[in-house]
Amino acid sequence: MTRKSRRLVLIAACGAVLALALGLILSAMSGSIVFFRSPTEVAAQTVAPGTRFRLGGLVKDGSLQRGPDQTVDFSVTDTNATVQVQYRGLLPDLFREGQGVVAEGTLGPGGVFRADTVLAKHDESYMPREVADALKAQGRWQEGKGMTDAKVSDSKPSDIKASENGTSVTGKTLGQRSER
Amino acid sequence: MLIEVGHFALALALALSLVQAVMPVWAARSGDQALRSVATPAALGAFACILFSFGALTYAHATSDFSVLNVVENSHTAKPFLYKLSGVWGNHEGSMLLWVLILALFGALVAVARESVPPTLRANTLAVQGLITFVFVLFIITTSNPFTRVNPAPVEGNDLNPLLQDFGLAVHPPLLYVGYVGFSITFAFAIAALIEGRIDAVWARAVRPWTLIAWSFLTLGIAMGSYWAYYELGWGGWWFWDPVENASLMPWLAGTALLHSTVVMEKRDALKVWTVLLAILTFSLSLLGTFIVRSGVLTSVHTFATDPTRGVFILAILILFIGGSFTLFAWRAPMLRQGGIFAPISREGALVMNNLFLAAACATVFVGTLYPLLLEMLTAEKISVGPPFFNYTFIPLAIPLLLIVPFGQTLAWKRGDVHAATQRLFAALAIALVVGLAVLALTWGGPMMAPVGIGLGAYLVVGSALEIISRARGYGASRTRGAAAIWRRAAGLPRSAWGTALAHAGVGVVVLGIAAQGWATEGLKTVKPGESLASGPYVATLDRVGPRQGENYTETTAFLTIRNAGGDFVGTVETGKRFYPSRKMTVTESGLLTIGASQVYASLGEVLPEGGIGLRLYYKPLVLLIWLGAVVMALGGAVSLTDRRMRVGAPARAKSKPLPPGMAPAE
Numbered sequence: 070m071t072r073k074s075r076r077l078v079l080i081a082a083c084g085a086v087l088a089l090a091l092g093l094i095l096s097a098m099s100g101s102i103v104f105f106r107s108p109t110e111v112a113a114q115t116v117a118p119g120t121r122f123r124l125g126g127l128v129k130d131g132s133l134q135r136g137p138d139q140t141v142d143f144s145v146t147d148t149n150a151t152v153q154v155q156y157r158g159l160l161p162d163l164f165r166e167g168q169g170v171v172a173e174g175t176l177g178p179g180g181v182f183r184a185d186t187v188l189a190k191h192d193e194s195y196m197p198r199e200v201a202d203a204l205k206a207q208g209r210w211q212e213g214k215g216m217t218d219a220k221v222s223d224s225k226p227s228d229i230k231a232s233e234n235g236t237s238v239t240g241k242t243l244g245q246r247s248e249r
Numbered sequence: 250m251l252i253e254v255g256h257f258a259l260a261l262a263l264a265l266s267l268v269q270a271v272m273p274v275w276a277a278r279s280g281d282q283a284l285r286s287v288a289t290p291a292a293l294g295a296f297a298c299i300l301f302s303f304g305a306l307t308y309a310h311a312t313s314d315f316s317v318l319n320v321v322e323n324s325h326t327a328k329p330f331l332y333k334l335s336g337v338w339g340n341h342e343g344s345m346l347l348w349v350l351i352l353a354l355f356g357a358l359v360a361v362a363r364e365s366v367p368p369t370l371r372a373n374t375l376a377v378q379g380l381i382t383f384v385f386v387l388f389i390i391t392t393s394n395p396f397t398r399v400n401p402a403p404v405e406g407n408d409l410n411p412l413l414q415d416f417g418l419a420v421h422p423p424l425l426y427v428g429y430v431g432f433s434i435t436f437a438f439a440i441a442a443l444i445e446g447r448i449d450a451v452w453a454r455a456v457r458p459w460t461l462i463a464w465s466f467l468t469l470g471i472a473m474g475s476y477w478a479y480y481e482l483g484w485g486g487w488w489f490w491d492p493v494e495n496a497s498l499m500p501w502l503a504g505t506a507l508l509h510s511t512v513v514m515e516k517r518d519a520l521k522v523w524t525v526l527l528a529i530l531t532f533s534l535s536l537l538g539t540f541i542v543r544s545g546v547l548t549s550v551h552t553f554a555t556d557p558t559r560g561v562f563i564l565a566i567l568i569l570f571i572g573g574s575f576t577l578f579a580w581r582a583p584m585l586r587q588g589g590i591f592a593p594i595s596r597e598g599a600l601v602m603n604n605l606f607l608a609a610a611c612a613t614v615f616v617g618t619l620y621p622l623l624l625e626m627l628t629a630e631k632i633s634v635g636p637p638f639f640n641y642t643f644i645p646l647a648i649p650l651l652l653i654v655p656f657g658q659t660l661a662w663k664r665g666d667v668h669a670a671t672q673r674l675f676a677a678l679a680i681a682l683v684v685g686l687a688v689l690a691l692t693w694g695g696p697m698m699a700p701v702g703i704g705l706g707a708y709l710v711v712g713s714a715l716e717i718i719s720r721a722r723g724y725g726a727s728r729t730r731g732a733a734a735i736w737r738r739a740a741g742l743p744r745s746a747w748g749t750a751l752a753h754a755g756v757g758v759v760v761l762g763i764a765a766q767g768w769a770t771e772g773l774k775t776v777k778p779g780e781s782l783a784s785g786p787y788v789a790t791l792d793r794v795g796p797r798q799g800e801n802y803t804e805t806t807a808f809l810t811i812r813n814a815g816g817d818f819v820g821t822v823e824t825g826k827r828f829y830p831s832r833k834m835t836v837t838e839s840g841l842l843t844i845g846a847s848q849v850y851a852s853l854g855e856v857l858p859e860g861g862i863g864l865r866l867y868y869k870p871l872v873l874l875i876w877l878g879a880v881v882m883a884l885g886g887a888v889s890l891t892d893r894r895m896r897v898g899a900p901a902r903a904k905s906k907p908l909p910p911g912m913a914p915a916e
Binding site for chain 1: 483484593601605606609612613631637641645774834853854
């Protein structure tokens with residue numbers, strides 16, 4: 070094999086693998102990406118039924134109901150709109166009424182969100198960033214107040230909150246997830 | 250007092266690492282050899298200072314010195330002693346200190362290692378390593394000081410996040426960091442080579458042990474993290490394609506490619522520019538990983554509230570090193586003498602394919618991890634790229650890569666013969682096919698991809714074993730059939746051949762474990778004492794639910810008995826909800842019963858007032874193979890390190906200076 074044809078083979082191989090990777094990325098991009106939606110957006114019917122998306126907000130106070138066979142119903146709210154969520158499975162330990170939550174699933178008929186994954190953060194004082202942003206968009210959120218207050222006071226140690234200044238040492242601090 | 254000295258030692262390390270970074274460059278300008286040799290004691294001094302500093306912080310944690318803010322925020326007097334120690338790096342400041350400790354350790358190792366490295370290359374390498382250490386120590390001192398005092402000192406601390414109060418925290422971060430940071434050495438070597446404008450097989454040989462060390466530890470670190478997530482998160486997954494996991498996977502993929510391309514460079518004096526690029530890329534991805542974890546820019550289950558100034562600082566570091574090194578690369582790489590182009594069907598051709606697929610896989614992970622960030626910056630649209638994306642893009646690239654692994658081993662350097670290689674691999678292909686078909690027949694009606702994966706895993710394991718056997722048997726005239734002779738020759742094979750075979754077999758074992766998860770089952774039910782829940786071939790019966798007292802928590806425990814389908818007793822499992830009063834936080838502890846390489850996995854849900862519990866029961870066939878395979882891979886790396894050619898040219902090392910800890914596997 071001549072030097073030229075060897076180079077051609079090499080270039081062809083590079084091109085083929087790169088094209089394969091690019092093709093896979095592009096087709097996966099169109100099919101398997103999940104968008105984040107707030108209850109307000111869902112209420113405005115911007116989401117087509119059957120599309121997978123992530124719903125984020127606060128678990129509405131008093132909305133949690135446990136059904137038979139480990140089914141749970143609760144409502145997710147951004148204080149402007151509320152979406153009913155159905156889930157079967159074990160909820161994460163930090164799932165609480167009034168706390169931030171992200172659920173992934175599809176919108177069923179009748180506007181009920183069927184979740185197959187429920188995420189809550191691993192820290193009492195932490196608010197998922199998307200949820201905080203969504204609440205900000207509703208004007209219901211103030212930085213440095215409420216549950217997300219993560220600022221550590223240097224002067225008064227008694228005020229120090231159990232905030233996580235990057236407890237993820239390694240890359241592997243564990244969030245809380247519950248998936249069916 | 251010790252705390253202040255520890256803080257001061259860190260400042261001293263900053264100065265020493267600056268000396269280490271500047272002197273060799275200055276020496277090159279002025280031609281003063283004495284100046285250049287300053288780098289070695291400076292590197293050792295910086296390491297000693299950071300070690301002292303780390304020791305001071307560890308002492309503060311061990312003795313629960315609540316006059317130190319870092320201890321107040323992350324410790325508690327009731328915390329078990331092991332977690333007091335591992336809690337040192339269970340927070341941002343302490344983990345960054347561990348990071349630079351390992352960075353300085355590698356700098357010190359390069360300084361003392363008597364390798365046949367030309368003095369200029371060594372001096373420049375130390376200078377680059379010194380610069381990295383300087384910048385990160387500066388980062389700690391200015392934005393993440395672990396030695397901040399509080400006055401008056403509180404009586405009690407806030408305790409460590411209960412999720413981190415686990416043996417995993419003691420093992421996983423140090424392993425992962427040795428891997429992550431170990432690639433700083435290959436980076437430093439690459440930059441040194443670019444500065445010199447010269448690179449050759451000597452360079453490749455000098456870099457190889459460092460790459461092997463870093464790669465082996467990174468493999469172990471990722472595997473340990475995966476196992477930790479598996480049992481701690483309570484839903485039985487072993488890989489989540491979470492940004493923070495991807496952040497450790499990307500340098501692993503690039504590092505694996507680097508490991509293979511340095512072989513080509515050493516043996517065939519080719520792929521020089523590509524190898525240098527990979528060395529830069531691998532450490533850049535490590536830095537990117539640090540940025541992702543430390544700055545909280547990406548939403549992941551791991552993200553926390555973080556201080557934005559830290560993110561900005563790390564971003565600046567990222568731009569300095571990645572931007573700087575790529576600029577240097579663009580400027581100097583054309584000066585490196587290119588090696589020849591070789592035949593596509595040859596050992597080196599197969600290694601090029603390995604590099605191509607690994608790089609492409611790494612690129613897809615990179616896109617999937619950073620695309621959401623880019624999109625949010627550009628359009629404010631929030632998306633999440635999850636497992637479907639990565640499974641769809643990563644697996645089709647991984648399968649051809651795995652298929653060529655045994656071929657690459659079998660092909661000869663320079664000029665390979667596909668036909669001969671296929672003949673030699675015939676047994677492996679046949680066994681794989683038989684195993685795959687047999688499994689398919691036995692599990693008919695189950696998932697179709699799982700038997701394919703089992704076949705692929707078997708092909709990799711058998712292919713690796715065949716490689717050793719056929720090399721031991723010899724070729725042509727020297728071919729032997731005597732078992733004793735084969736055994737003798739196998740023992741005499743180069744350690745690197747054994748290491749390669751082991752590592753590749755380890756990959757096969759991982760593939761077997763992953764494939765077997767296709768048959769994993771799960772059950773979910775509300776059970777009362779006396780009631781049962783089945784999953785796969787096992788049935789769990791709830792015996793009772795009761796309280797239990799731990800060292801710093803109270804637990805509501807569900808006691809389960811596991812029986813097989815025939816009703817025979819297999820074992821017991823306990824899963825519970827632990828309440829940590831110090832943090833007012835509840836954490837689920839999953840219960841595991843190991844049966845061979847398989848596991849029964851129980852996770853406790855809501856405890857109902859009338860005595861019932863929500864119970865999730867998984868059956869995970871052969872799941873332990875995933876992590877055992879990774880251990881075998883790392884073992885392969887360690888065996889390769891003991892190869893004779895790693896020691897050639899370095900006979901004086903052991904006698905002249907006692908080696909610091911951590912160097913031991915290099916011998």
